[in-house]
Amino acid sequence: MTTTPTTEALLAAVENGLTVHDLGRELRVGMPQSPNHPAFWHALPRRHGDMVRADGGSAANDMITMGTHVGTHIDAFAHVSHDGKLVDGSDAVEAGRGGKFVELGAHTIAPMVRRGVLLDVPAALGDPVGCAAGYEITPDDLAAAEKRQGTPVRAGDVVLVRSGWGRLFDDPDPQVYQGKTTGVPGVGAAGATWLADRDVHAAGADTIAFERLAAGAGHATLPAHRVLLVERGVYIIEALNLEGIAAGGVHEFLFVLSPLPLFGATGSPVRPLAVVGR
Numbered sequence: 001m002t003t004t005p006t007t008e009a010l011l012a013a014v015e016n017g018l019t020v021h022d023l024g025r026e027l028r029v030g031m032p033q034s035p036n037h038p039a040f041w042h043a044l045p046r047r048h049g050d051m052v053r054a055d056g057g058s059a060a061n062d063m064i065t066m067g068t069h070v071g072t073h074i075d076a077f078a079h080v081s082h083d084g085k086l087v088d089g090s091d092a093v094e095a096g097r098g099g100k101f102v103e104l105g106a107h108t109i110a111p112m113v114r115r116g117v118l119l120d121v122p123a124a125l126g127d128p129v130g131c132a133a134g135y136e137i138t139p140d141d142l143a144a145a146e147k148r149q150g151t152p153v154r155a156g157d158v159v160l161v162r163s164g165w166g167r168l169f170d171d172p173d174p175q176v177y178q179g180k181t182t183g184v185p186g187v188g189a190a191g192a193t194w195l196a197d198r199d200v201h202a203a204g205a206d207t208i209a210f211e212r213l214a215a216g217a218g219h220a221t222l223p224a225h226r227v228l229l230v231e232r233g234v235y236i237i238e239a240l241n242l243e244g245i246a247a248g249g250v251h252e253f254l255f256v257l258s259p260l261p262l263f264g265a266t267g268s269p270v271r272p273l274a275v276v277g278r
Contacts, residue, residue, distance in 0.1 A: 074237045112158060134215050
C-alpha cells in the first residue's frame with residue numbers, strides 16, 4: 001500500500017523537526033492529589049542482586065498502586081452522576097453493578113489526536129503568574145484569552161485552561177497545591193457552559209479539580225463536572241503541566257492523549273503531549 005498525501009505530509013513534518021511539550025506530571029510518592037482517591041505508591045519487590053541468573057544477569061521489577069484520578073488523568077463519563085443519572089440517562093447505581101462501568105468506563109475513551117488550544121487566562125488578565133486562590137474564571141475571561149491569542153476555539157478541539165496554579169505543584173507542602181484552605185482558581189458552571197457551547201471534545205486545567213474551589217470548601221460541590229461530564233458529554237483532564245507551553249507562548253498545537261484502556265474504570269492516568277513544528 002502506498003502512502004497517501006496526508007500521511008506523506010505528516011511524515012515530512014516529523015522529518016523537518018517537531019517540538020514536543022510534555023503536559024503530564026511526574027508520578028511520585030507524596031505528590032499532591034485529591035484526598036478522595038487512593039494515593040500513588042511505588043515499590044521494588046525485586047531489586048538488582050535479589051536474584052542473579054547463572055550468566056550474571058539480574059532484573060528488577062516494580063509494583064504500583066494508585067487511584068485513577070491521581071496525577072495527570074482524564075475523567076471518564078462514568079465518573080460523575082447527577083440526580084442518579086449518567087450522561088446517557090442511565091441509572092448510575094445500576095451502571096456500576098458488578099464493580100465496573102461497562103458502557104461509560106475509561107476503556108470507552110478513544111485516543112485523542114486533535115487540535116489543542118491553550119487559553120492562558122492569567123496572561124489575558126494582565127498577571128501572567130497566575131489567578132488568585134479561589135478565583136472563578138468567567139466566560140469573559142476565557143473569551144479575552146481567546147481574543148488576545150488569536151486562537152478561536154473550534155468544534156472538536158481540546159481546550160486547556162491555564163490558571164497558573166500549576167506553578168505550586170512542586171511546593172514542598174502538597175497541601176498548598178491541593179488548596180483546601182485557600183481555595184483554587186478555575187472555571188465554574190458558567191465557564192464550563194462556555195466551553196461546552198463551543199462543542200469542545202475535552203477540557204483540561206492545571207489544577208486537581210479542574211474547576212474553581214472556594215476556600216475551605218474542598219470538593220463539596222463540583223458544578224463544572226456536572227455540566228461537562230453529565231449534561232454535555234465533554235471529557236475533563238486534570239492536573240496538567242501547562243507552565244512550559246505558556247512560558248513558550250504556545251497557544252495552538254497538535255494535542256495527543258491516549259488513556260489506558262482500563263475496563264470499567266472511572267478514569268485513567270494519562271501523559272498528554274502538545275506537538276508543534278520547529
